[in-house]
Amino acid sequence: MIDCREPARLVAFWAEALRYRPQPPPDGYPTWRDWYLSIGIPPEELGEGDCADRLEDPTGAGPRIWFQPVPEQKSIKNRLHIDLKVGGGRGVPLAIRRSRVDAEVARLLPLGARVLGGMDAPENDHYSVQLADPEGNEFCVV
Template sequence: MGFQLAIDCADPDRLVSFWAATLGYRAQDPPEGHVTWRDFYVSVGVPAEELGDGDCADRIVDPAGAGPAIWFQIVPERKTLKNRLHLDVLVGGGRSVPVAVRRQRVDAEVERLVRLGATVLSKHDGDTDGQYGVTLADPEGNEFCVA
């Protein structure tokens, strides 16, 4: 049995670009026999007015095949509460790496992600418990952590 992660959103194109760059993923190709995702969705009966503009690329995949596929599903409502599930982007190296080194790695990744459109929400300083991480929001406000 496999699974994919589904993330509700208003603008899949924006999140496909952001999360593909964040995770080292790539946009998923449309199903065989279809030039674009729009072509596929129309072929399975999705009304054109639900598709918006563009080719409807709304999925990313891990090129190595190790991580789950992620589908950015358009929903009408906006995010209003804290996520009950979030992603952790792990770049620090874990507790076997000195906290000063982890802080440097995490901060460098946070700077890169902010340039891609993320917003810093809070920092968890590792001075008291040996952990260091930063909570961010993606371009639509979905929280995730870098540690």
């Protein structure tokens, strides 16, 4: 579960970032909104739209993620930090890992990510870029 202000916005971002897909609503319900209403969630708590607030790994291997709406904005550093591992690990030459990381960062920026910093330490055979998602949650591309 990830607390957020705008679940639909983060579902769209993280679906692309993780190569996941929005999780369909439970059987028998055309939208998540219909399901939430059926379990007694008041309409005023749901806002507008179909309330799609969950992701799933299309392969079934990764965890499902629920984006829980909360009223407050993010105000401190994350307690959970996600690394998107695209470089291939230390068995891959650093120049190739750097190129892969930079390509992934370039893919994520138009989706709403922003660069916070990076670590370029050739002496440690390491390269990564720290980003923030559209609500400011930090993660790294390594």
